Amino acid sequence: MPEPVLTTRGVTRIYEMGEIQVQALRGVDFELMESEFLVLVGASGSGKSTLMNILGGLDRPTDGTVHFRDQELTRASDRELTEYRRNHVGFIFQFYNLMPSLTARENVSLVTEITRDPMPADEALALVGLEHRLDHFPSQLSGGEQQRVAVARAIAKRPELLLCDEPTGALDYRSGVVVLEVIERVNRELGTATAVITHNAPISAMASRVVTLHDGAIDEERHNEARAPASEIRW
């Protein structure tokens, strides 16, 4: 029986904007299991990124609890949250968030330099098919290539958790598949618990479980009997 890596109970998140309050999450109970490949879908504005940020320790819920194994993230200090991100979480952001003044390789090194057992930056970039673009700056890469650098950066630390916010959003089909293959491989080979946000319905076929968010709450949860390999996904 796989253990949950992440557990949330009654998580709400309210954004205060002056007098207006936006309730982005309204009581989410959710688990991410060991080695699981989870896909998170839902309409724009349904709260996917908000939930992902909370899971990754980038944000705190307004109410409710989040546990990483035995550690209660909602009670962790900022310092502990940083350690959590540094040692356990690999992020792929919707907007790549690369350092513009660093090359592809250096952007990956930024992470490998501070983690315990990373893979070499060159190897991580080779995994995403960028072995020829090591010394290029973000401004010299296409949007898709930038996203692949972001993927390399996330997996290079061999994280326990891989959180991906629309990793293929800006990519064409071919580079999208490359990215998905890498994520799948990390999930399979390293047993990394993986959560992927996507608007591409076909990608759900890769998942072992698909969770749908609607208006800040979990609307539907579905288990896939058989997972499709990334190479067979078409959109």
Added chain:
Amino acid sequence: MRFSPSALDRKLIRDLKGMLGQGITISLVVAAGISGFLTLRATYSSLLESRDQYYEEYRFGDVFAQLDRAPESVAERMESVPGVALVHTRVAESARILMEGPAQSPQALILSLPPGGDAPLNQVLLREGRWPGAGESDEALLLDTFAERWEVAAGDTLGVVMNGALRSVRITGLATSPEFIYPMPPGGALIPDDERFAVLWMDRRGMAPIFRMEGAFNDVVVRMNPGALEREVLAGIDGVLEPYGGRGAVGRDLQPSNFILDGELEQLRQFSTVVPIIFLGVAAFLLNMVLSRLLHLQRTQVAALKALGYHDSEVGLHYLKMTLGVVIAGSVLGVVLGWYLGRAMTLFYGNFFGFPILEFRMGWRAPLAGILIAGGAGVIGAFTALRKILALSPAEAMSPEPPARYRPTLPERMGLGRLVGPMGRMVLRELGRRPLRTGLSALGIALAIAIVVVGRFSEDAMNYLMEEQFYRAWRENVTVAFAGPTPERAIREIAALPGVAHAEGMRVTSVRMYAGHRWRDVPLQGYPDEARLRQLLDADGRLRPFPDEGVVITEKLGEVLGIAPGDSVRVTLREGRPGEATLRITGTVDEMLGMQGHMRMSELNALLAEGPVVSQALVQIDPRDVDALEARLMEWPGVLDVASRDALVERFREQSAEMLTVMTLILTLFASVIAAGVVYNNARVAVSMRERDLASLRVLGFSRREISTVLLGEMGVQVLIAIPPGLWIGHRLCVWIAGTVDPERYRLPVVLSAETYGFAVSVILVAATASALLVRRKLDRLDLIGVLKTRE
């Protein structure tokens, strides 16, 4: 494995390279602030040190006295006055030197030298040549400033009228002494004179017979024991010398040369304490502002680093290095520049004062303080901004800043919107949306304008003072001094000379004015009832009437002695019937130059128990006839001196105003650098902040010109709204500075010239235009795709 910097350090190096222009200008602001601070501080303290060493090494006396004549044995009695350590007696006589060319012969003070020239006090510094021979009555040393002015060299022979007889004197050498740093003619002159005042040092045994002063002295220099009370020593010496016609001993503070030197150093002190602090403060404020904005731009990068698992401390260190990189570069440059300029300025002033010893010292405290203040302000600025970003959760910091809520600005609501068009509206809204930032930018620019104004203030003050004093208050262009009281008839004779438009007499006498134990030697000036040439002006340029009765004194004199209108003061007279008298003070006037008393001539004549006599003639004459008048008057018996106003003004300018010119130049330079640095950085940060908006506008089809208009319009408005408060702040700072300095000799009126205001505005406008061009170039190269492709 070869050494390679961490990825974060690489980012640091590249980021610094990427903002090279900004980095350099910020460094320059720091450098200008620090070096301005150091230059003035180090110059002042080095000059003070050099003066003290000069005084010490050449044994400058503490107390000075003159008398009619006393036998040498009186010296012993002065030595036994409590507090007196050493007494040096001299013979001091006045003479005239006949120089080729000009009609008037310069005045000379002849001082006796002990055998071998080695005076125990007020030692003479032989600059070149040799000492006069023992017992020689026709050899002398000549004061170097006079020699330089008249191009007299060692070995030359001068004709000197001593005790009524013309003698040829061989100049064996050129010399000076601590008592003649400023050559002040005797008789309470206000302005040093290196042209018509000379000092000759002669061997005492050779000189005494000429003046029948064998075995006697008429001048004393005294050194006090450390800790002795000057007041008591002065009283003791006066007591001993009283029967010998003692004219009252004075301390160092009133020794004429030192009095002027103190005034000049006081002015330097004011500039070296208040002004550098203003500069440093402004530089610090600007650094704080610029760095906090620069850091604000790094918002998403800070958030991303945090998201990747970097601790706040690591991120903080990264940006600390970035800030320190800029600050340290500026500090090093500032210290080096400060040292260099400080040394140059010390040399300049040292030569100006004629100090034989010049010690330049900067120490480590001032540089450290400068670096800590400027650097600290920069680091604090960067870190306030950083702390705000770090306080956000990474998720929040990474998300774009919430779209701004724009609303119509005041001018638009007043209906001006339609006048300015859509671009103008964008400018107004952008400025109105962030009133705090707009305000701070404007304040920064205003401060920059203000220090440019401050830099030029003292020069303006000096020019105003000269204009008012020498041209408005005095309307004569030649002053004739008579050797003694002269019948008024002489004025009518002068008035009849060719070219003379108007002449009137004046009676001037020097009195010592007492208030309690404080006193000052003060010229009393008596004006004829129908005086037309002299006017009484106060510092605001207002005309004041001469008193109907009693004495109107300089306000400063009232302050120093603690006397006010209505008081009666005790004075000792030196002319007429010597003795004491009481004067009634009937008013004060806030004069800018000197300390004196003004009264009716008839009243002064009565006070001195004399008939209607004058001691000076004021002459208004066609400038072309001045030389002829001088030549003619110098042949009159009883004429002591003929002085033209232009020569006087020229001397004043050389002595006091020129000293300010160098300072003004340096301050203006630094202020301009600071101003330009601020304007440029403001503009650059604005570009970075609005890059995306502007790129989007371009994509929407706006031309380069149009988007430049938006940004440059913002800059222009900020600069324009900064100008009036900038000038106002500059004026306030000058008022403040003027309040902190208070030499007795003159006061600095805060009258800023239109040129100064114009210059300050021009500096800012030039800096703004240059920045605008750079920004324009930057905008023309705006990489539309690149900017829009990478989010924030």
